[in-house]
Amino acid sequence: MPLGRVAFLFDFDGTLVDIAASPDAVVVPPGLKETLLALREATGDALAIISGRSVDQIDAFLGDVPFAVAGEHGIAIRHRPGGPIERAALPSVPSQWVVEAQELVASLPGTRLERKVGGFVLHYRGAPETEALLRKAAEAWVKEEDGRFHVQAAKMAWEVRPFGVDKGYAVNLLMENAPFVGRRPVFVGDDVTDEDAIKAAIRLGGAGLRIPVDFPTPSVFRGWLNSLVPSPNEDHSVGHGA
Numbered sequence: 646m647p648l649g650r651v652a653f654l655f656d657f658d659g660t661l662v663d664i665a666a667s668p669d670a671v672v673v674p675p676g677l678k679e680t681l682l683a684l685r686e687a688t689g690d691a692l693a694i695i696s697g698r699s700v701d702q703i704d705a706f707l708g709d710v711p712f713a714v715a716g717e718h719g720i721a722i723r724h725r726p727g728g729p730i731e732r733a734a735l736p737s738v739p740s741q742w743v744v745e746a747q748e749l750v751a752s753l754p755g756t757r758l759e760r761k762v763g764g765f766v767l768h769y770r771g772a773p774e775t776e777a778l779l780r781k782a783a784e785a786w787v788k789e790e791d792g793r794f795h796v797q798a799a800k801m802a803w804e805v806r807p808f809g810v811d812k813g814y815a816v817n818l819l820m821e822n823a824p825f826v827g828r829r830p831v832f833v834g835d836d837v838t839d840e841d842a843i844k845a846a847i848r849l850g851g852a853g854l855r856i857p858v859d860f861p862t863p864s865v866f867r868g869w870l871n872s873l874v875p876s877p878n879e880d881h882s883v884g885h886g887a
């Protein structure tokens with residue numbers, strides 16, 4: 646499939662960049678931004694990031710490289726550079742849960758709390774033995790407000806977030822608007838939350854690829870991206886099932 650007919654939608658952590666010890670320790674490898682910019686140009690701007698992180702965090706890592714950014718698993722979407730960040734009307738977790746989550750991680754060395762607008766993440770990468778305990782606490786909170794929030798399994802983390810929007814919703818919404826509309830989406834992710842986006846991309850006639858199934862590591866995936874960058878006078882196509 647020629648790049649002129651493709652839209653690229655990429656997850657960030659564990660896909661474009663390697664997993665790091667903590668969310669702020671992630672490193673954007675040399676050359677990645679240049680590769681993404683070249684692919685954005687080759688696809689007529691149809692390149693977006695769809696992440697569990699906030700739009701602001703993606704901006705901090707990638708600057709103005711992507712045309713569109715969907716953050717917080719699709720709750721917040723900026724459709725074009727410099728445009729407004731549109732937020733889905735979803736509830737935020739009760740502030741009391743945040744207070745209790747802060748107290749909990751303070752009592753468990755190696756764990757950390759990451760705040761998001763609508764919810765929060767309990768990270769246990771630095772204390773794997775706390776996985777079950779943190780899950781139990783997260784499940785007890787969401788039970789208090791049955792049906793409004795859920796516990797999302799993530800990589801060495803449990804995320805408490807509102808029901809109603811997922812990465813598949815973000816794929817569908819982005820693909821309705823220029824420059825994505827009319828193209829075949831190619832979504833690549835690595836995590837459980839990426840499965841909704843993978844399914845949505847396939848439903849729209851495109852491809853949904855996953856690390857480690859389709860690419861063993863983010864590094865191999867980055868190498869594939871690099872191989873797609875057109876050199877002068879060369880006609881490049883996407884050839885990984887897309």
Ligand SMILES: O=P(O)(O)OC[C@H]1O[C@H](O[C@H]2O[C@H](CO)[C@@H](O)[C@H](O)[C@H]2O)[C@H](O)[C@@H](O)[C@@H]1O
Nearest residue numbers: 657658664665666667668696697698800801802
């Ligand atoms: O949707 P993504 O772009 O893949 O973001 C998913 C979550 O990524 C971050 O947490 C994960 O990556 C960290 C850095 O490698 C790692 O330390 C942590 O254990 C992982 O869970 C981020 O902190 C979350 O907000 C994102 O939802």
